[in-house]
Amino acid sequence: MSVPVRKFDAVIVGAGGAGLRAALQLSEAGLKTAVLSKVFPTRSHTVAAQGGISASLGNVQEDKWEWHMYDTVKGSDWLGDQDAIEFMCRQAPEVVVELEHFGMPFDRLENGKIYQRPFGGHMADFGKTPVQRACAAADRTGHAMLHTLYQRNVRANTQFFVEWMALDLIRDADGDVVGVTALEMETGETFILHAKAVLFATGGAGRIYSASTNAFINTGDGLGMTVRAGIPLEDMEFWQFHPTGVAGAGVLITEGVRGEGGILLNANGERFMERYAPNAKDLASRDVVSRAMALEILEGRGCGKEKDHVLLKLDHLGPEIINHRLPGIREIAIKFAGVDPIKDPIPVVPTTHYMMGGIPANYKGEVVAPQGDNPEVRVNGFYAAGECACASVHGANRLGTNSLLDLVVFGKSAGNSMIEYIKTERQDWKPLPANAADVSLARLARLENQTGGEEVADVRNAMQKCVQLRAGVFRNDENLAKGVAEIKAIAERAKRTQIKDKSKVWNTARTEALELDNLIEVAVATLISAEARKESRGAHAQDDYPDRHDDEWMKHTLYDGATRSLSYKPVHTQPLSVEYIAPQKRVY
């Protein structure tokens, strides 16, 4: 079957902060640049970011990029690559001021400079005292960033392909990336986008969990495409959690609720935190509370029909306190849990928020994969930036506001690398391999013809329940081993999903089936990577191995999809210009 081909210098999949920043670099350099997005660019998930973007501008208090770097290395629990971390923290002031010049409406000080707020984990003087480092645009930082970058791209003549879903990466016989296949929702047609360089900026994959703060579009498509193309995924065991999201919804309930006297109960009505943290009880730290909640659920003391959550009880505080001191909480509980907390407890569960792992990349945004003895050989023509990439700056745990920074630093850096590559190494298009669209066409044909299969939603629910229970905040050998077996079985079911709607255009059922193909790859990668890591580091808290073991485990995991096997590669301990920050115990 012949598939129409369109040619561009650069193709970028994803129009969030990372994709838009990269596109701007390329378009302003005069390259013909296409950006694909499943949704209108300014509805990318970056719009959800409220907290801000970090940069050691020192506008409010003295600050230095070396201090920011130290915080990031420590936050990463020494799994972050120190060259990439130095690169990001050093670039931060420049890229933030650039955003300001692009017209991003940052909050300002009276002297006109960008205002900076305090944020958890931001410290001066190598971890000694808090410093104000977060730059924000009211509580709409992500929104402001997307609008600013989108406008700039329109001016620079970036070509947007809105409501187009990339399906697969195209590699030639040399393994070089020469384009992507994509489905235009409005026509239902499949196209080949032939490119000299391709960037993935497809964002996170939080939807592999049943409890996630991520929007529905965060299905890890870039990761699925990468694995299917034979390129591994890095550090997929590391996911960041919040203790209290509304069960079944994911919307967060602020920790202030427990501060005001809210308590957690299990199915027996027991205030279980008294057992885990006799002094602090419900006010223990995030990780302690999350772990206790997960353990109660795992041991069968969860609440509800599925025994899959615990309860956050507030009614004893009385309507006065609930209405006045916890504004918005009642509305959230009514809307997303269907309970009025003045009368009934809110079902809550630890909720996933951010994916630290992803497509292995270096600080230039180049995707790197093992070849022979070298664990990091550049995949020609392939780049990744933003949450889908693993540079790795976040290591085992991300510092708040470092993600928005990651988007603009590595979006720009990847854009520059692509320009360089196109101008010096790939002035002309490499030919497309024969049958370049075959993988995608086969996936579509299977969905078209599948009989006797399962509903997409059923398989997705099974996957989400499994990942939530087995690779959530509470991890141990037994639980993870069960999870690996379960998720492999679910992955078989995902191969036989069936859709009733076979229509051509705007077929959301088909889109969701294609998304599930990607989610399941991420879910399997997460469980297999987590099961193998016999230590606790950052967000990976393994109960059977409560300590960090640097001698054995200060290394990055690489998951290969074809064989479902793991290999490892060293952490980059050598920063670009400063001294190595040697591992210490991570205490705050």
Next chain:
Amino acid sequence: MNEIEKKKVIWRSRRGLLEVDLQLERFVRDVLPGLADAEWQRYADMLLLSDNDLMDYLNGKAQCPDPYLAPMIDRIRAHQHTDLA
């Protein structure tokens, strides 16, 4: 509004914010199919709002200033509240 346009509207209910996704998903499932074409159109026009504005209106944090769109916001909000267990 024809079937194809309606299917487009359903896809466009996918947003960048989880809170909006959840509320629109429920509305699209339970209420939208039963509405007249003019209301489908009003819903489609409402989807042109930015995610943050839409969330503030749906959460009652701000009033939708557009008299044409406000009734649709109210309808979605009302559907949430009748869902109380």
